[in-house]
Amino acid sequence: MGDDPILISARGLERRFGEIHAVRGIDLDVPAGQVLGFLGPNGAGKSTTMRMLTGFLEPSAGTVRIAGIDMADSPLAAKACIGYLPEGAPAYPDMTVEEFLRFIAKARGYVGAEATRRVDAALDLVHLGRVRRQSIETLSKGFKRRTGLAQALLHDPSVLILDEPTDGLDPNQKHEVRELIRKLGGERAIVLSTHILEEVEAVCTRAVIIASGRIVFDGTPQAMEAKAPATVTRNRLDWVFRSLTSASAVAEVTT
Amino acid sequence: MSAIEHAIPSGFRRTLCIFGREFRGYFTTPLAGVFLVIFLFLTAFFTFNVGGLYERDQADLRPFFQFHPWLYLFLVPAVSMRLWAEERRTGTIELLTTLPFTTANLVVGKFLAAWAFTTLALLLTVPTWVTVSWLGDPDHGAIVVGYLASALLAGSFLAIGSVLSALTKNQVIAFVICAVVAFLVLLCGFPAVLDIVRGWMPGSAGDRLAVALSSMSALTHFDSLMRGVIDLRDVIYFGSVIIGCLYINVLVVDWKKAD
Numbered sequence: 001m002g003d004d005p006i007l008i009s010a011r012g013l014e015r016r017f018g019e020i021h022a023v024r025g026i027d028l029d030v031p032a033g034q035v036l037g038f039l040g041p042n043g044a045g046k047s048t049t050m051r052m053l054t055g056f057l058e059p060s061a062g063t064v065r066i067a068g069i070d071m072a073d074s075p076l077a078a079k080a081c082i083g084y085l086p087e088g089a090p091a092y093p094d095m096t097v098e099e100f101l102r103f104i105a106k107a108r109g110y111v112g113a114e115a116t117r118r119v120d121a122a123l124d125l126v127h128l129g130r131v132r133r134q135s136i137e138t139l140s141k142g143f144k145r146r147t148g149l150a151q152a153l154l155h156d157p158s159v160l161i162l163d164e165p166t167d168g169l170d171p172n173q174k175h176e177v178r179e180l181i182r183k184l185g186g187e188r189a190i191v192l193s194t195h196i197l198e199e200v201e202a203v204c205t206r207a208v209i210i211a212s213g214r215i216v217f218d219g220t221p222q223a224m225e226a227k228a229p230a231t232v233t234r235n236r237l238d239w240v241f242r243s244l245t246s247a248s249a250v251a252e253v254t255t
Numbered sequence: 256m257s258a259i260e261h262a263i264p265s266g267f268r269r270t271l272c273i274f275g276r277e278f279r280g281y282f283t284t285p286l287a288g289v290f291l292v293i294f295l296f297l298t299a300f301f302t303f304n305v306g307g308l309y310e311r312d313q314a315d316l317r318p319f320f321q322f323h324p325w326l327y328l329f330l331v332p333a334v335s336m337r338l339w340a341e342e343r344r345t346g347t348i349e350l351l352t353t354l355p356f357t358t359a360n361l362v363v364g365k366f367l368a369a370w371a372f373t374t375l376a377l378l379l380t381v382p383t384w385v386t387v388s389w390l391g392d393p394d395h396g397a398i399v400v401g402y403l404a405s406a407l408l409a410g411s412f413l414a415i416g417s418v419l420s421a422l423t424k425n426q427v428i429a430f431v432i433c434a435v436v437a438f439l440v441l442l443c444g445f446p447a448v449l450d451i452v453r454g455w456m457p458g459s460a461g462d463r464l465a466v467a468l469s470s471m472s473a474l475t476h477f478d479s480l481m482r483g484v485i486d487l488r489d490v491i492y493f494g495s496v497i498i499g500c501l502y503i504n505v506l507v508v509d510w511k512k513a514d
Contacts (some may be wrong), residue, residue: 054353057513076355080261084353090346092276094283106272107354109264151350155261 004031005067007081007159007189008053012062015048015213022048024213025062030189030206032158035181037204037221038193041245045213046193047087050163053191054084066159080108083157085165089148093137097128097147100136101154108155122150126180142173149177153184160184162192166199178203197237200224211245263355273356273364274371281372290333294376297326302383315393317481319383320401324441324477327373327412332433334373335416336426338365339508344424348512362504366417366497373409377402397483404480407493408473412437414500421507424514437473444472 008030015023023045030036040046051057053064055071055078064071066078091100101122105115123129126146131139136147145165152160165181166174174196181190181203194200200207201221209217209224217224221237228236228243264272281287298319302308306318342348351361387393416433423429442448449465456464469475473496476489 051349051513056349056353076263076357079353080263080355082353084350086346086349086353088346090350092280092347093345094280095276103272103276104354106275107264107269107356109262109268109355157261 004033006031007067008191009065010049010053010062013049013052013059013064014061015045015052015057016060022213023052023059026210026213026215028208028215030191032187032189033185034206035185035190035192035204036206036208037200038191038208038210039195039197039200039241040193040210044210044245046210047163048213049210050161050191050193054082054161055079056086080155081157082159082161083152083155084160085148085152085162087163087167089145091136091144091147091151094135096133096135097123097139097143097150098132100147101150104151104154110155118154122154125153126150127176141168142170145169145173145177149180158188160188160190160192162190164193164195166194166196174199197235197241201237209241209244216244261355266357266360269356269360270364270367273351273361274368277365277368278371281368286334286337287372290330290372291376291379294326294330295379297330298322298380298383301326308383308387313391316384316387316398316401319380320405320481323405324408324474327409328437328441329434331373331409331412331437332416332430334369335413335433336420336429338369338417339421340424340426340429343421343512343514344426348508352508352512358505358508362417362501362508366414366501366504369413369417370406370410373413374406377405377409394483400480400483400485403485404477404489407480407490407497408477411440411473411493411496411500414497414504415440418500418504418507421504421511441472441474444469444475444478 006029008028010026010028013023013026013028014021026045026049038046038050048057052059052062053066055064055075058072064078067081069078069081071078092103095103098119101119102115105118108118110118123132126149128143128146128150131143136144139147145168149162149165152162162181166177169177178199181192184190185205192204204221207217207219207221207224208215217227217240224240225236228239232239263269281290301322302316302319306322308316308318311318339348342351352358384393384398387398388395412433415436416429419433419436420426420429423432449469452465452468453461455461470492473493476492479486479489
């Protein structure tokens, strides 16, 4: 850490949906080389926060800077630096995998041989070559998720934001995606949300837990585990997660 | 650290990118085939059976064009209903709006693709024109203006439908409301409706209201162009309906995208 450039920077991020205060002031700096596991119960504001980081949602208050570019001032330049896998990996069902990736390549400004090279590289990276001419609606959940990953990785982005990248995958596919994320680290800043705590131990260098729209833990996965008392011998991360995000713990934080 | 900067295509290229995906999208589903066949069948049916093109003994395409507003009334909403409702239902709107596109790129690209599609359907009716030319000596200028009027009317309905599609995730609702709004936009120029207004409000006030209403009606401007002369006011009317609706569309997409 230390000298690595900060690629994702959020300051005082808030979001309201009418009466609901979904995100209540999040500050987050993610330098290059970090893989950040974003944890929290359902409805804690994980997706909402990620949607603000990627420019899908405008924050009610606060700022987002991607690679130093302010999302509110120059959304296109900021979005160009991000690879994003939205929740559920949405894609156009009537397109084939290859057509879909060609569309993404075009949207990212690649034409001709460069577009072809990018599409092929993305297909290779997530092992999708076999189904490249299959329409997306006929794909299994695993292949569909990988198509979403290929789409996010196509332009070799410096910032990767993945909303539940392993959700709904079988253990083999989960393992494959984790390997891929580990491989992708290095010079990128990666934020991924997950419900699987072992995943954080396996691939992340930092864990952030949010509950009721606030950060309740921010540290290494080791530090998170160390918060559990010695008497807890199994599922120590689960224990920490529960103790930090259960209703009573949250009430303590928010009052 | 590798260079972070990524190239962003020009606004034109971005819009073209959306246009291309959308336009091709029509042909990967049965929608294109069904729409084209029904449109061609109905135009032929109305032109020859209801409009009596042959029986009139006149070489023009009036019977052909005069039914277009009523065909568009339910055919155009069938095209426009999916424009945004589908993106919102499947979540692909999140993908689109986090790619380096402005909302205006998306709105214009999608609208132009839909318009190109209905214009293609319209161009497939050229054999009717050929038939009339073969049987007689029609005023070709008037026919060209007729095609222009028909395309402008379809574009206006599409722009209205596009806004309504962005307001809901449900395509059926988008269809029904678009058909109703298009009907009202036509109806307010209908002589029967204007007579009712004059009946309510006798004297000059009623006349003025009737004139104002009919000047807002797509039917009035469509009929005016049907006379075969391009009146700038009519073109401006359709142009401002399209541009106004697309502007509202951008606002609605930004407002509703995350719902």
